[in-house]
Structure formats: structure tokens, C-alpha cells
Amino acid sequence: MADSQTLPELVRTAQDTAKSCHDRIDAILNSSNGASLTEEHAHQLVSETVAIELAAVDLFAVFESRTQRHFKRGPLARKVKAALIEAGQKDLANQLHQHYLAINVLKHGTGAxxxxxxxxxxxxxxxxxxxxxxxxxxxxxxxxxxxxxPRFFEGLAETILAAYQFLEAR
Known part of the structure; x- marks a missing residue:
């Protein structure tokens, strides 16, 4: 049985997935040459967008599962945010919190x-x-x-890696 991938390896895989989706989106948009999209192309755009959304949700879930061990039970994202603020890393805490909220929106739609x-x-x-x-x-x-x-998925990946590195160094 092979060892499971590390979080940084899983982040890289997710980035590759998102990049492939972005490349397909660009190809679809470039093929239309500014004309209206066909119904098929519009469906493909939605499909690629949903694939990026799912990759983002999955990536955040992996981050949570791999870092939960640093804290007792409870809302992980809030605990990581508090630890980052306590360590003087307010910008990273804000980025993580905003990504957490974005993932919640992707999962649950409108709400708090x-x-x-x-x-x-x-x-x-x-x-x-x-x-x-x-x-x-x-x-x-x-x-x-x-x-x-531009930068949504890369920002998510960078934030997750920075928060992971912070937690691992504690």
C-alpha cells in the first residue's frame, strides 16, 4: 500500500486540476471569437466552473482534516484564525477566514x-x-x-499552504 500524499502534494494536484479547467475555459472562450456561445459551449463552461468549485471545496476539506489534530474539537477555521492572530499573522488570518467563508458559500449557497x-x-x-x-x-x-x-484558486492554495506551514511549525 502506498503512503498517502502530503497536504502540499494534494494542494499541487488540486492546482493542476484547476489549471486544466481554466485552460479548457480559455479554449472555449477563444474558440467563440467574441460571438455568442453555443448551448454546448455554455454547458461546458458551467461544467468546468463546477469542477473548479468542487476542487476548491475538496481542497479545503483536506486542509481541515489534515490539520484538525492541532486542536481539540470545534470549528477548525476559527481556531486557526485565532492562533494566527495571536502569532501576529493578521493578514494570513484574514485570508484564511475569507477563503473559509467562500468555501461555505460554494457548499451551502446564500447564508451567513x-x-x-x-x-x-x-x-x-x-x-x-x-x-x-x-x-x-x-x-x-x-x-x-x-x-x-484570476488568482482565486492560487490564492486559496497559497493560503492553505501558509496556514499549514504555520501549524506544522508550532
């Missing part, structure tokens, strides 16, 4: 996390009004957080 991001004047990502979001064929929401925006 969504409202907090909408009201944050220094939000790191593009948060769309609920009426602006698309829906996948199975009715689940997509597009409340623009995961296709």
Missing part, C-alpha cells in the same frame, strides 16, 4: 457566510448577487463566488 462576504469592503474575491448566479442542470447554484477569476 455569503452575507459576510458581500458586506466585506476588502473581500479578496468577486462575490455575485444571488440573482446573478447560474444554475447547473441539477439545480445546484454556481457562480456566487467567481472561482474562474
Amino acid at each position: 457566510s455569503y452575507r459576510e462576504l458581500l458586506n466585506d469592503k476588502e473581500c479578496l474575491f468577486v462575490v455575485k448577487q444571488a440573482t446573478d448566479s447560474a444554475a447547473t442542470p441539477d439545480g445546484t447554484s454556481t457562480g456566487l463566488i467567481d472561482v474562474t477569476a
Whole structure:
């Protein structure tokens, strides 16, 4: 049986997945040459966007499961944020908290996390009004957080790695 991958290795795999999705999105958009997208292309764009959303949710879940051992039971993201603030790493704490909220929005849609991001004047990502979001064929929401925006996934990966390194060094 092979050893399981380390968190940094899993982050790299997730980054590769997201990059492949971004490359396919770029190819679809470039093939339209500014014309309206066909129904098939629009469906492919939604599919690739959902794949990035799922990769982001999975990556954060792996981060939580791999770092939970640093704390007793309870809300991990809040405990990591408090530890970062206590150590003087307020910027990283804010980045982690915002990514935590974004992942909650991707998982649950509108709610407290969504409202907090909408009201944050220094939000790191593009948060769309609920009426602006698309829906996948199975009715689940997509597009409340623009995961296709430049640096969304890279920012998530960098934040997770920095928080992981902080926890491992404690």
C-alpha cells in the first residue's frame, strides 16, 4: 500500500486540476471569437466552473482534516484564525477566514457566510448577487463566488499552504 500524499502534494494536484479547467475555459472562450456561445459551449463552461468549485471545496476539506489534530474539537477555521492572530499573522488570518467563508458559500449557497462576504469592503474575491448566479442542470447554484477569476484558486492554495506551514511549525 502506498503512503498517502502530503497536504502540499494534494494542494499541487488540486492546482493542476484547476489549471486544466481554466485552460479548457480559455479554449472555449477563444474558440467563440467574441460571438455568442453555443448551448454546448455554455454547458461546458458551467461544467468546468463546477469542477473548479468542487476542487476548491475538496481542497479545503483536506486542509481541515489534515490539520484538525492541532486542536481539540470545534470549528477548525476559527481556531486557526485565532492562533494566527495571536502569532501576529493578521493578514494570513484574514485570508484564511475569507477563503473559509467562500468555501461555505460554494457548499451551502446564500447564508451567513455569503452575507459576510458581500458586506466585506476588502473581500479578496468577486462575490455575485444571488440573482446573478447560474444554475447547473441539477439545480445546484454556481457562480456566487467567481472561482474562474484570476488568482482565486492560487490564492486559496497559497493560503492553505501558509496556514499549514504555520501549524506544522508550532
